[in-house]
Amino acid sequence: MPVVASLHRCARRVLPLALAVCSLSTALVAQGASTTDPRASLKPGWKDAGEAALNLRVVSTAWKPEGMYDARNLGNFAFLNSDLAFSGPYVFQGNFNGIQIWDASDLKRLKLKTMVTCPGGQGDVSVHGNLMFMSVEETRGRVDCGAGGVPDTVSAERFRGVRIFDISDIEHPTIITQVQTCRGSHTHTLLEDPKDKGVIYIYVQGTSVVRSPSELAGCSRVRPEQDANSSLFRIEVIRVPLASPKEAKVINSPRIFADSTGAIAGLWKGGAHGEGTQSTSETNQCHDITVYPAIGLAAGACSGNGIILDISDPANPKRTAEVIDPNFAYWHSANFSNDGSKVLFTDEWGGGTAPRCRVTDKMTWGADAIFAIKGRTLTLGGYYKLPVAQTASENCVAHNGSIIPVPGRDIMAQGWYQGGVSVFDFTDPAHVQEIAYFDRGPVSADTLHTGGSWAAYWHNGYLYSTEIARGLDVLELTPSAFLSANEIAAAALVRHDVNNPQTQLKNVWPAQAVVARAYLDQLVRGNGLRAVRTADIGAAIDAAEQATGAARKAAYAKLAKSLATDAKTASDAGRVKELAAVVEAMAK
Amino acid sequence: MLAPPRLIQTLAVALVAAGVAMPLAAQTPAAAADVAFMQGMIAHHAQAIDMVALIAQRTTTKAMRALGERINVSQKDEILMMQTWLRAQHQDAPDPLAHMDMDMGDHAMAMMPGMLTKAQMDALATAKGVAFDRLFLAGMIQHHTGALTMVRELFATTGAAQNTAIFRFASDVDADQRAEIARMRAMLNPMHLK
Numbered sequence: 001m002p003v004v005a006s007l008h009r010c011a012r013r014v015l016p017l018a019l020a021v022c023s024l025s026t027a028l029v030a031q032g033a034s035t036t037d038p039r040a041s042l043k044p045g046w047k048d049a050g051e052a053a054l055n056l057r058v059v060s061t062a063w064k065p066e067g068m069y070d071a072r073n074l075g076n077f078a079f080l081n082s083d084l085a086f087s088g089p090y091v092f093q094g095n096f097n098g099i100q101i102w103d104a105s106d107l108k109r110l111k112l113k114t115m116v117t118c119p120g121g122q123g124d125v126s127v128h129g130n131l132m133f134m135s136v137e138e139t140r141g142r143v144d145c146g147a148g149g150v151p152d153t154v155s156a157e158r159f160r161g162v163r164i165f166d167i168s169d170i171e172h173p174t175i176i177t178q179v180q181t182c183r184g185s186h187t188h189t190l191l192e193d194p195k196d197k198g199v200i201y202i203y204v205q206g207t208s209v210v211r212s213p214s215e216l217a218g219c220s221r222v223r224p225e226q227d228a229n230s231s232l233f234r235i236e237v238i239r240v241p242l243a244s245p246k247e248a249k250v251i252n253s254p255r256i257f258a259d260s261t262g263a264i265a266g267l268w269k270g271g272a273h274g275e276g277t278q279s280t281s282e283t284n285q286c287h288d289i290t291v292y293p294a295i296g297l298a299a300g301a302c303s304g305n306g307i308i309l310d311i312s313d314p315a316n317p318k319r320t321a322e323v324i325d326p327n328f329a330y331w332h333s334a335n336f337s338n339d340g341s342k343v344l345f346t347d348e349w350g351g352g353t354a355p356r357c358r359v360t361d362k363m364t365w366g367a368d369a370i371f372a373i374k375g376r377t378l379t380l381g382g383y384y385k386l387p388v389a390q391t392a393s394e395n396c397v398a399h400n401g402s403i404i405p406v407p408g409r410d411i412m413a414q415g416w417y418q419g420g421v422s423v424f425d426f427t428d429p430a431h432v433q434e435i436a437y438f439d440r441g442p443v444s445a446d447t448l449h450t451g452g453s454w455a456a457y458w459h460n461g462y463l464y465s466t467e468i469a470r471g472l473d474v475l476e477l478t479p480s481a482f483l484s485a486n487e488i489a490a491a492a493l494v495r496h497d498v499n500n501p502q503t504q505l506k507n508v509w510p511a512q513a514v515v516a517r518a519y520l521d522q523l524v525r526g527n528g529l530r531a532v533r534t535a536d537i538g539a540a541i542d543a544a545e546q547a548t549g550a551a552r553k554a555a556y557a558k559l560a561k562s563l564a565t566d567a568k569t570a571s572d573a574g575r576v577k578e579l580a581a582v583v584e585a586m587a588k
Numbered sequence: 589m590l591a592p593p594r595l596i597q598t599l600a601v602a603l604v605a606a607g608v609a610m611p612l613a614a615q616t617p618a619a620a621a622d623v624a625f626m627q628g629m630i631a632h633h634a635q636a637i638d639m640v641a642l643i644a645q646r647t648t649t650k651a652m653r654a655l656g657e658r659i660n661v662s663q664k665d666e667i668l669m670m671q672t673w674l675r676a677q678h679q680d681a682p683d684p685l686a687h688m689d690m691d692m693g694d695h696a697m698a699m700m701p702g703m704l705t706k707a708q709m710d711a712l713a714t715a716k717g718v719a720f721d722r723l724f725l726a727g728m729i730q731h732h733t734g735a736l737t738m739v740r741e742l743f744a745t746t747g748a749a750q751n752t753a754i755f756r757f758a759s760d761v762d763a764d765q766r767a768e769i770a771r772m773r774a775m776l777n778p779m780h781l782k
Contacts (some may be wrong), residue, residue: 073676076752076753077751077752077753077756078751078752078753080752096752121752121755121756138752138755138756139743139749139750139755140749140750140751140752140755149750150750151619151746151747151750152746153743153744153745153746207759207763208755208759208762209739209743209758209759209762303763303767304767304770329658329764329767330763330764330767350662350665351756351760351763351764353669353756353757353760354662354665354666354669355665361661447672448668448669448672
């Protein structure tokens with residue numbers, strides 16, 4: 001395959017780490033989307049679609065069970081798969097028709113443990129202990145989980161908001177309570193109270209029609225200039241007391257878009273950014289909020305803006321920074337880098353159901369934008385868009401993903417709907433580099449059936465891609481010039497028992513030889529330290545690992561000392577110091 | 589208000605099955621109002637595309653061209669989506685793009701809320717420069733505001749928007765066109781029309 005050949009040539013000539021001079025994506029972004037990449041012309045089909053993968057291997061695919069798809073119409077919106085959550089051996093997968101709970105004890109063969117039929121969309125799901133949370137936004141959602149919809153425009157039978165299930169018996173989830181909200185719940189985000197382990201909060205992001213006050217008291221459809229209690233221009237915060245989750249209720253509706261004068265719609269009233277720019281949404285809603293408790297911040301992707309919130313008081317999030325971008329149509333989701341110095345926002349231009357990766361579509365529209373965070377200032381560093389053209393039958397735009405915990409680098413996996421899964425390095429936001437991918441051909445050759453990767457999330461050593469029309473893919477990274485076996489192994493050392501991707505988890509690496517070797521591989525690849533030294537250091541680590549007990553510790557202590565000297569002259573001193581810190585920890 | 593917790597629990601237990609095949613009952617059918625909304629919105633979108641087609645010859649403003657490109661791409665894609673949906677429902681799917689070369693604004697379709705009259709379209713087709721930009725922006729704001737009216741009326745109709753594709757599309761139309769209205773209002777500010 002010519003693409004692979006050129007990658008290897010490139011990797012020998014210039015070492016692609018921070019300086020991605022020869023990177024796949026940089027080269028292609030400059031020229032627009034590639035039409036010669038294998039992903040551009042895959043055979044259409046449902047279960048028999050053509051597949052292309054680079055540096056990713058499919059471990060298994062769990063196809064949608066009966067009841068979660070419509071065989072006559074594979075793109076039927078009532079059965080789209082949505083978001084994921086992880087807890088213990090289980091993967092929780094949302095669907096517009098309910099929730100699927102997969103037993104992932106054997107990754108080669110996921111088993112459907114439980115299927116909850118409870119329509120209402122999107123079915124975004126989160127888990128905390130024995131509680132499972134589910135977003136419901138549509139006007140057809142019913143209090144009794146029934147399938148008949150709610151024809152009346154005002155009805156006590158309608159449910160829009162967050163359903164809370166007890167999953168202590170995993171095969172028989174039961175609803176504990178359901179918290180109704182004015183715009184329903186398009187997405188939601190869990191946040192533990194840092195001061196009270198007995199309480200969690202749910203941020204509710206509603207984006208669709210505000211319901212009648214006759215149906216839910218207090219709901220108001222008019223703008224805040226007409227009604228200070230407008231249901232627009234806010235999020236809702238649900239407080240869940242874990243000892244008595246049935247008491248869960250909305251306790252606050254923070255006006256996170258207000259300006260310094262107190263105007264509720266103060267943040268961004270919409271408008272032009274100047275010549276040659278795209279339109280931007282009037283910011284009256286957040287689509288998604290990613291909280292990062294370890295740094296006390298959240299990133300809100302809120303229609304016309306990206307915003308940063310201080311969440312140190314979780315019930316009262318306070319906006320600390322905001323940004324607009326001339327190329328963004330709809331701010332959709334966000335991820336922080338592990339160190340919290342960067343935030344990556346996605347632009348879901350076209351809502352996820354349109355084919356926005358055609359060769360004619362701009363590479364800065366419907367893309368990721370990466371910003372550096374410094375206090376109250378966000379500075380644009382660069383864009384990333386799937387570097388490959390997709391057909392008009394494939395819905396494609398930036399969507400959900402998560403950080404892959406490779407020490408020393410910012411790497412993310414992301415779903416691009418029918419553009420597939422793309423793994424990329426954004427350590428240098430100006431030169432984002434794709435390092436792996438997996439894609440299938442369109443669900444249908446001539447009809448756009450909504451499908452593809454809703455999200456690709458890293459969890460305990462593997463990638464899980466929730467496939468809207470097909471099921472759930474488990475993928476494994478394979479070593480390449482862009483990512484070494486040591487780096488992949490180091491990433492797999494980071495374990496989290498529970499993982500709700502919109503609640504970002506801090507990745508911390510144990511002091512183990514493979515972590516040191518990962519940093520060393522990066523120094524070699526990036527010419528961060530003279531080759532004669534990197535060879536010696538590799539040999540020293542090997543020798544220390546051969547030894548045991550006090551001898552091993554002494555060997556590492558000696559190596560740590562020499563690394564401290566290296567750091568003074570190395571061109572990538574920071575990375576040498578990171579390596580030294582791991583070695584020092586192993587000496588103890 | 590919520591049903592009592594005990595009732596909900598009983599219902600949920602009945603609805604939850606461990607790996608058992610479920611009947612395909614979850615698809616709420618499309619209502620007549622949904623079909624009319626989609627057919628009407630095709631005509632509505634088609635006029636926006638007619639209007640955008642005038643931009644190339646009649647403006648010198650880059651921001652206008654970018655606006656036009658976005659409207660053109662978005663609304664053409666959405667017309668295709670609406671046609672696909674209507675055909676899947678075995679309903680008549682108007683195809684205005686098939687005779688796009690005809691005179692502007694001359695589709696034999698019902699006037700939907702906000703659509704420009706023949707006289708307004710004629711005025712637009714003869715204007716140039718800043719005068720065109722102003723007429724275009726005012727006309728497209730009127731046009732998009734009509735789409736918001738169509739969405740509001742849809743959600744206010746008993747039995748409508750229970751079909752997920754319709755709910756989602758109507759919600760998207762509301763968000764997208766609201767966004768474009770906000771932008772066009774700002775563009776009407778003389779600062780942006782140099």
